[in-house]
Amino acid sequence: MRMFLWTRTTPQRDGALENDIVVHEYTHGITNRMTGGGTGRCLQTTEAGGMGEGWSDAFASWTEKTSSAVDDFVMGQYVINSAAGIRTHPYSTSATVNPLRYSSVKALNEVHNIGEVWANMLHNVYASLVAARGWSATARTNPSGTEGNIVFLHLFIDALALQPCNPTFVTARDAWIQADVNRYGGVNKCTLWKAFASRGLGVGAAGFTDSSTVPTGC
Template sequence: MPYVWNSAAGARNYPYSTNTTTNPLRYSSLLLLNEAHDIGEVWANMLHNVYAQLVAARGFSATAMTDPTTTGGNTVFLHLFIDALAIQPCNPTFVDARNAWIQADANRYNGANYCLLWRTFASRGLGVNAALHIDDFSVPLGC
């Protein structure tokens, strides 16, 4: 929606991007943000990064919206998105939601994207030891 504010970011503070210069938001940004849309912007950018990494690793399926059996990164993303929603608790924290994504991958893909997911979440501060809106960039051993 760049037309809304005559800005590439649209109504957001930053455009969605995998580049931390373009979009510097990370888990610790929640220490300064308390408005629901701003908080959602942090999560949405993290998921944008997950999407980008899955497509980079698995390619893009032009038929993802009509054929759920494709193996493109966009299809995998859609499955993980829905699966994670179903298994995360009510009112999830970012850590809860991250854990649900990793569990959804274990459930559906036998953990095939385990390290990709950890690296991507950790790149925005939601690593193994992230808690209380304090960034952690670590990933599990083996990743």
């Protein structure tokens, strides 16, 4: 894992002193090793590499939650000494605060920018699960709970092992849906679909063209 000094301030600030950056980098180790059976070579396309950045931001956000409130999350405020952080938008359930959608990827070709789209989708998935199932203050030590933040983390990890090498937004979404079937019997299906569809990754989304459609019954 490589950590760096950030040069935007004087004196320079050490990324190792900001928890969300440390968690972001550790999560690269998880996603690279679990996707594609441990090869460490299955997040190589621009889209998959971008999603790798997104998972890392999303997991950093998960570790920062201290209550059931799903506030906007800003990455990297300390290292650049700015409330705006290092991303283009805060992660938010508000489309005004963060307008990024599946179709936004069409105009992007840099992995961190693509990652923002995926991380914001997962921010919305997290918010939906917590709204539906509640929040546990002991999620880090009691993985057997049924609260939304615990469910989110299980599905986050389970889906990595189910998705193909070099996943796309669509195949990664499908892995989340399948992970819920495998672990929870699919009880969160509609919650997941509605969250993904709210940002354009509904049924029929393809080629970075949005779809807000959810399955029949949802």
